[in-house]
Amino acid sequence: GCADVMSSTKAQVNSAVYNENPVGRNIMFGVRELGMSAIANGMALYGGLTPYVSTFMVFGDYLKPALRMSALTNLRVLYVLTHDSLYVGKDGPTHQPIEQMAMFRAQPNTYTFRPADLIETAACYSVALNVNKPSVFALTRQDLEPLESSYEKAKMGAYIIKDVEKKPDVILIGTGSEVYTALEVAKQLEESGLGVRVVSMPCMELFDAQADSYKEKIVDRTIPTYSLELSSDMSFYKYIGVGEVIGTTTFGKSGTPTDVINELKLDVKSIATRIKKQLKIKDKKD
Known part of the structure; x- marks a missing residue:
């Protein structure tokens, strides 16, 4: 009910x-x-x-x-x-x-x-x-388009939804609607020459219960890793060796969803810029 x-x-x-x-x-x-x-x-x-x-x-x-x-x-x-x-x-x-x-x-x-x-x-x-x-x-309020997701892999708690042929330069972890954000951020990082892996993590408890070999295959703590979730940043630190937990430590604001996200610098462009700055990556046009 x-x-x-x-x-x-x-x-x-x-x-x-x-x-x-x-x-x-x-x-x-x-x-x-x-x-x-x-x-x-x-x-x-x-x-x-x-x-x-x-x-x-x-x-x-x-x-x-x-x-x-x-x-x-x-x-x-x-x-x-x-x-x-x-x-x-x-x-x-x-x-x-x-x-x-x-x-x-x-x-x-x-x-x-x-x-x-x-x-x-x-x-x-x-x-x-x-x-x-x-x-x-x-579950989200907003409508979400289907992804190239995996029914079986989702049951593992986390899986690679986008990868590169070589060892990635950056790993992005997203949950829920922020998987879409991670995929868009990945495009901007790739324009700067970075190889990006995107991980969808629908359930931390399931992922944490997997064998170490599987967890290390999905999230390599030696690679700069950034988690994206539009809520408290407390949950993700255990997955980040090098990188940053991107979330919020403040309450939200009134406004359209787009205005709120932009105000808190959690939009695609702001996140991509933040990551590139940390990695000291300049845009090709620079």
């Missing part, structure tokens, strides 16, 4: 609304994220089904105690949290999640998924349905 924002989160199964028809499988919980999630825990404990709950990512603060109980008691509850970044735009800082991704990732026995497109979302959903633990799905 959903906490009064079903028309926005689009989280609805093909069934009637329980509040109107007792055979319906969608529950309109009202504005009560904690109560909604606690009820889902009870349904999971009873057995026989996999409940999901949905609201905006920033309101994950309200449901956190119930999510923690899901993890403590090994309950398969799906938390579908949309409007997951600064791209919320005009709703402003009250609705722009910053610290929430780091909070969810810090919780034990929980998968936090931030898929980049439909294929990655399907892969993450498949994983979530086959584990006895809660899963958080961080």
